[in-house]
Amino acid sequence: MSLPANISKVYFIGIGGIGMSALARYFLSRGAAVSGYDKTPTPITKQLENEGANIHFTDDTSLIDKQADLVIYTPAIPFGHSELNWFREKNYPVKKRSDVLSSITSDGFNICIAGTHGKTTMSVMTAFLLRETGYGCNAFLGGVSVNYDTNYWSGNNNVNVVEADEYDRSFLKLSPDIALVSALDADHLDIYGDVEKMRQAFYEFAGKTKPNGLLITKYGLTFPDNSCKHIRYSVQNSSADVHSQNIKLAEGGYTFDVIGEGWSVSGLQLHMGGMHNVENAVASVAIAHYLNIDHQKIAGALKEFKGIKRRFEYVVNLKDARNFKHNVVYIDDFAHHPEELKSLLQGARSLFNNRWITVIFQPHLYSRTKDFAEAFATTLSIANRVILLPIYPARELPVEGVTSKMIADKMDSEKVSIMEKEACLKWLSTEYLNNTGKSGEGDVLITAGAGNIDQMIKPIKEIITGKQN
Numbered sequence: 001m002s003l004p005a006n007i008s009k010v011y012f013i014g015i016g017g018i019g020m021s022a023l024a025r026y027f028l029s030r031g032a033a034v035s036g037y038d039k040t041p042t043p044i045t046k047q048l049e050n051e052g053a054n055i056h057f058t059d060d061t062s063l064i065d066k067q068a069d070l071v072i073y074t075p076a077i078p079f080g081h082s083e084l085n086w087f088r089e090k091n092y093p094v095k096k097r098s099d100v101l102s103s104i105t106s107d108g109f110n111i112c113i114a115g116t117h118g119k120t121t122m123s124v125m126t127a128f129l130l131r132e133t134g135y136g137c138n139a140f141l142g143g144v145s146v147n148y149d150t151n152y153w154s155g156n157n158n159v160n161v162v163e164a165d166e167y168d169r170s171f172l173k174l175s176p177d178i179a180l181v182s183a184l185d186a187d188h189l190d191i192y193g194d195v196e197k198m199r200q201a202f203y204e205f206a207g208k209t210k211p212n213g214l215l216i217t218k219y220g221l222t223f224p225d226n227s228c229k230h231i232r233y234s235v236q237n238s239s240a241d242v243h244s245q246n247i248k249l250a251e252g253g254y255t256f257d258v259i260g261e262g263w264s265v266s267g268l269q270l271h272m273g274g275m276h277n278v279e280n281a282v283a284s285v286a287i288a289h290y291l292n293i294d295h296q297k298i299a300g301a302l303k304e305f306k307g308i309k310r311r312f313e314y315v316v317n318l319k320d321a322r323n324f325k326h327n328v329v330y331i332d333d334f335a336h337h338p339e340e341l342k343s344l345l346q347g348a349r350s351l352f353n354n355r356w357i358t359v360i361f362q363p364h365l366y367s368r369t370k371d372f373a374e375a376f377a378t379t380l381s382i383a384n385r386v387i388l389l390p391i392y393p394a395r396e397l398p399v400e401g402v403t404s405k406m407i408a409d410k411m412d413s414e415k416v417s418i419m420e421k422e423a424c425l426k427w428l429s430t431e432y433l434n435n436t437g438k439s440g441e442g443d444v445l446i447t448a449g450a451g452n453i454d455q456m457i458k459p460i461k462e463i464i465t466g467k468q469n
Contacts, residue, residue: 007069012036014074016045025152075168098170105160114164115182117340125284127161132301146306179209180216235279242286258285265295269303274347310334327442328464336364336450338375345382354441362389362449366399377410386416392451
């Protein structure tokens with residue numbers, strides 16, 4: 001698919017989406033006038049406005065840019081959206097986000113990172129390593145780098161690090177020189193129908209790796225034979241082609257070595273929680289090694305990596321928590337699938353085993369809640385106390401009988417409660433703070449979910465640090 005020539009004005013429908021905003025920043029960086037619509041204001045839309053984008057939040061054709069050379073939309077936009085239909089009826093160049101990304105990256109060296117979870121952390125981490133070591137890259141990411149406060153940046157070479165999204169089969173439009181698959185757990189069954197069809201899409205993605213390229217998969221996943229080189233990574237399994245060893249806890253993070261066949265990178269430091277993030281680092285280090293980046297530069301860069309917003313993000317870290325009256329470590333995470341939630345809670349438990357753990361979870365999508373209610377209940381039980389917010393519907397209409405109570409009913413009733421956001425904030429500022437410190441070591445508070453729970457981060461931080469207005 002080719003894009004119109006001499007693009008000077010681009011209009012986005014769903015501009016605040018994480019993938020869409022990366023493309024908006026790409027066009028802004030090239031001097032194009034960027035405008036668009038989104039359903040609600042968010043920190044990302046505010047940032048885009050500060051960077052020069054003109055954004056409105058009402059589906060209103062009188063507000064659109066009728067001089068747009070290109071219109072880009074996300075598949076999450078409903079069919080009845082009046083702006084999208086107006087552009088189509090008037091025969092504007094209307095392109096899906098995945099088609100535009102495919103076109104932009106078509107002539108580059110592409111590092112495409114996929115998986116039902118883990119892909120965002122590995123994409124940001126890999127792009128960070130390439131940038132900080134001086135190798136350079138263009139980055140189209142599904143998460144915001146804490147170091148740079150953005151999900152897009154450009155480099156001086158034609159290397160693209162791309163988060164390869166399986167939703168709507170978008171990743172099948174990419175052309176990987178390096179393809180990575182981190183996980184094949186059931187997800188997006190509303191799109192694929194069943195887990196086997198979902199996995200077939202991932203096999204097809206892996207098969208798109210160029211013959212002289214590299215396929216990297218998590219150890220234990222089974223993939224059809226491919227003509228390219230194929231290596232497998234693991235956090236600790238020495239049977240894998242690349243793995244870590246000598247892992248040690250270090251103030252909410254880890255030190256470790258990465259071992260490959262005939263090579264190793266020693267003395268790595270990662271300032272993120274969760275053993276799954278050590279495993280993510282193993283894969284990112286393997287990519288950097290494959291690109292012949294100096295090992296000392298890799299270690300030096302990883303040490304400076306501050307993580308991804310909403311991926312085991314320390315809103316209040318251990319060091320700072322000790323300076324506040326209630327001694328609460330606060331972690332926020334995008335986890336919205338049972339396996340992601342399991343990694344998050346197990347990671348917190350391993351790092352803070354002596355602390356009482358409370359998780360506030362916002363289920364995402366009625367279909368996902370229905371499919372995984374039992375798994376969510378089992379996983380959430382790792383915490384000492386659970387607060388469930390109402391389901392965030394995103395693109396879906398309500399499903400009769402599917403509510404957060406569906407999860408709560410499968411849990412110990414004494415450890416779970418269902419609350420609206422405002423009631424939850426009130427509970428945190430009263431009952432929660434009045435009962436912190438039961439373990440004698442302080443508490444850990446976790447917010448998790450892919451909806452709009454991130455709007456609670458600032459007020460929660462103010463509550464637990466005593467800095468409310």
